[in-house]
Amino acid sequence: MGDRKTSTAKWYENIVYIICLVFFSIELHEALATKPRAVNGMQSMTFPKVIFGIIIVMCAVKLLMNIIWMIRSGEYGFELLDRRILISLVMIIVYAALWQIIGFGLSSVIFVTIESKLLRNNAPWLHCALVGLGTTVVLYFVFGFLFNVDFPEPILEMIM
Amino acid sequence: MEFSAELAGIASILLNPISLLWILFGTFVGLVFGALPGLSATMGVALVIPFTFTLEPVIAISMLIGVYIGGIAGGAVSAILINIPGTPSSVVTTIDGYPMARKGQAPRALGWAAFASGWGSIVSWLLLITIAPLLAKICTGFGSPEYAALAFFGLSIIAAVSGDSISKGVIAGLVGVSLSFCGIDPIWGNTRFTFGSVNLMGGISTVAALIGLYSIPSILSSCLDKDNRKIDSKDLTIKNIVPPFRDQWKRKVNIIRSSLIGTFIGIIPATGGNIAAFLAYDQAKRFSKEPETFGKGNPDGIIASEASNNGVCGGALIPMLTLGIPGDSVTAVLLGGLMIHGISPGPQLFSENPDFIAGIFTSVFVATIFMVLIQVFGIKIFTKTLNVPVNYLSGILVVLSLVGSFAIRQNFFDVMLTLGFGLIGFFMSKGGFPAAPVVLGLVLGSMFEGEFRRAVKLGGGSPMIFLQRPVALIIILLAIAIIISSAVKSRRGRKKEA
Numbered sequence A: 001m002g003d004r005k006t007s008t009a010k011w012y013e014n015i016v017y018i019i020c021l022v023f024f025s026i027e028l029h030e031a032l033a034t035k036p037r038a039v040n041g042m043q044s045m046t047f048p049k050v051i052f053g054i055i056i057v058m059c060a061v062k063l064l065m066n067i068i069w070m071i072r073s074g075e076y077g078f079e080l081l082d083r084r085i086l087i088s089l090v091m092i093i094v095y096a097a098l099w100q101i102i103g104f105g106l107s108s109v110i111f112v113t114i115e116s117k118l119l120r121n122n123a124p125w126l127h128c129a130l131v132g133l134g135t136t137v138v139l140y141f142v143f144g145f146l147f148n149v150d151f152p153e154p155i156l157e158m159i160m
Numbered sequence B: 001m002e003f004s005a006e007l008a009g010i011a012s013i014l015l016n017p018i019s020l021l022w023i024l025f026g027t028f029v030g031l032v033f034g035a036l037p038g039l040s041a042t043m044g045v046a047l048v049i050p051f052t053f054t055l056e057p058v059i060a061i062s063m064l065i066g067v068y069i070g071g072i073a074g075g076a077v078s079a080i081l082i083n084i085p086g087t088p089s090s091v092v093t094t095i096d097g098y099p100m101a102r103k104g105q106a107p108r109a110l111g112w113a114a115f116a117s118g119w120g121s122i123v124s125w126l127l128l129i130t131i132a133p134l135l136a137k138i139c140t141g142f143g144s145p146e147y148a149a150l151a152f153f154g155l156s157i158i159a160a161v162s163g164d165s166i167s168k169g170v171i172a173g174l175v176g177v178s179l180s181f182c183g184i185d186p187i188w189g190n191t192r193f194t195f196g197s198v199n200l201m202g203g204i205s206t207v208a209a210l211i212g213l214y215s216i217p218s219i220l221s222s223c224l225d226k227d228n229r230k231i232d233s234k235d236l237t238i239k240n241i242v243p244p245f246r247d248q249w250k251r252k253v254n255i256i257r258s259s260l261i262g263t264f265i266g267i268i269p270a271t272g273g274n275i276a277a278f279l280a281y282d283q284a285k286r287f288s289k290e291p292e293t294f295g296k297g298n299p300d301g302i303i304a305s306e307a308s309n310n311g312v313c314g315g316a317l318i319p320m321l322t323l324g325i326p327g328d329s330v331t332a333v334l335l336g337g338l339m340i341h342g343i344s345p346g347p348q349l350f351s352e353n354p355d356f357i358a359g360i361f362t363s364v365f366v367a368t369i370f371m372v373l374i375q376v377f378g379i380k381i382f383t384k385t386l387n388v389p390v391n392y393l394s395g396i397l398v399v400l401s402l403v404g405s406f407a408i409r410q411n412f413f414d415v416m417l418t419l420g421f422g423l424i425g426f427f428m429s430k431g432g433f434p435a436a437p438v439v440l441g442l443v444l445g446s447m448f449e450g451e452f453r454r455a456v457k458l459g460g461g462s463p464m465i466f467l468q469r470p471v472a473l474i475i476i477l478l479a480i481a482i483i484i485s486s487a488v489k490s491r492r493g494r495k496k497e498a
Helices: A007-033 A046-073 A083-099 A104-119 A125-146 A154-159 B002-014 B017-035 B041-052 B057-082 B088-102 B106-139 B144-159 B166-180 B206-224 B245-250 B252-267 B273-287 B299-323 B329-340 B347-352 B354-387 B390-409 B412-430 B436-458 B470-497
Strands: none
Touching: A007 A046, A007 B166, A007 B412, A046 B166, A046 B436, A083 A104, A083 B206, A083 B390, A083 B412, A104 A125, A104 B390, A125 B390, B002 B017, B002 B057, B002 B354, B017 B041, B017 B057, B017 B354, B041 B057, B041 B329, B057 B088, B057 B106, B057 B299, B057 B329, B057 B354, B088 B106, B088 B206, B088 B273, B088 B299, B088 B436, B106 B252, B106 B299, B106 B354, B144 B166, B144 B273, B144 B436, B144 B470, B166 B436, B166 B470, B206 B390, B206 B412, B206 B436, B245 B252, B252 B273, B252 B299, B273 B299, B273 B436, B273 B470, B299 B329, B299 B347, B299 B354, B347 B354, B390 B412
């Protein structure tokens, strides 16, 4: 089964295993360090300890198997992600962070405009900006006005 | 006398244009809530309750039932068109719905979803009006061992939704279960794995996980896509949308089985449409003559998911009306709606207000018909989203996803959680890990742990209690049989490929 996987997919698989190993090792440490709380029945941490233990063992075994497969087959190649995906990923993170700095409205207009232009270079700026503005207005109306969702707007709050 | 009261109740809905209009409005609102990621049927019912204050109780509750039925069915629209489940119960619909849409069969996929939802509601409605009190009595007798067994049964479905690699599915499922430990210990009430954060005390938000795991990876992957195959309005004829009756008849077993699974799960309090959908999908795949086509755009996958999650609607109303016990979160809010209108659910309601009960039963049927009609005639509007150029759609979906995760609790932490899940989900999708087991584990993990520990405590610290409870034992044995058969099937599949 593993033969059909490209080495890039294996690398991504390994990234997931490593994330799981690190994260659940921390969780297991937390579970082991917590004082037991049970008089009758299972302790609070018994169940998590078992599940974390199984995940760590499974991920370690699969990671090892992948490494052995890579060494044996000599396939180490890693296809880099397309520039547009990488930039989009960074932009999504920056966009979310901007909610707290310049507010939801402004950051949404800017994000949709730039993202639309980034993914299709020949798209007119005006169209992109109109889509950004339209999306923000519609979402503000539906969520903000109809459902009373209070979006973060630090600049607006400062002005008001 | 009672019969004439029932007839009056039916007439109060069927022959009253005002009642029909309110049910239509409720169903439409429900469909919108279901279709928008981040808004749920529960939220829809809760937000619409204030509109019902001035209405007659039977019309008010009928409208709320319309929101409920529409809300559950509406989740399929975004699940099929943009691979983002509108509600947790439509997660399974994405597995086959989105591949169908990618093949240019979005109208037919939406048609199947609408009709399967309709059949699911009708089957559960038939059970609601016939054997409601009897079923309620059986299922409300469930204790911790039965609940734990049921959750275990649900978790055993991971193998069926794992795609090509069971080991990856199991790891993803266990990750979901592990994440469900976060928050308050179900027995002792102490906080666990919150790392001192107040935001994690309530556990990890399922909606944030759902949106992150499904939408962000899907949006990022579609960055390089060409525009979707444009759907010509000429193709959107009733003939292309409505699945031929012959095809529906051919799939009758799947429709009835999935609807019955949904109804049964709905009756059991504190379960829900997502568990039903996973179970029904597993059974549909297991009994299919072409299981290898599941996950690649097989209509049976959509039917199983939608018939079962809408089957839950009628099922959940059974314990709510007969015993005053809500079957899921939406009926819990509906129960509140009943109370507001001065109606106390329970066995007495059936004997003292037969006209009200008959009116409610009629409204379930009417709302189902409206739901199917709105979906069939609304497909022309829904599929327009596919005609939006990908560069515009990507940006819009990112904003909608983050707003959806924020809207539930109005907490920025949920947005960060969505981004975190999105990043992990992206690596997972690139590495061939399925996302559905994570959601399944997250939803069922805490239920399994809590009920298992309670059952063991009940058994004086011994798990032998499961052997003394016949229903629990049967469910556990069934789950073990499913795990073994999935492992054997996967092994045979690998041997065949080799």
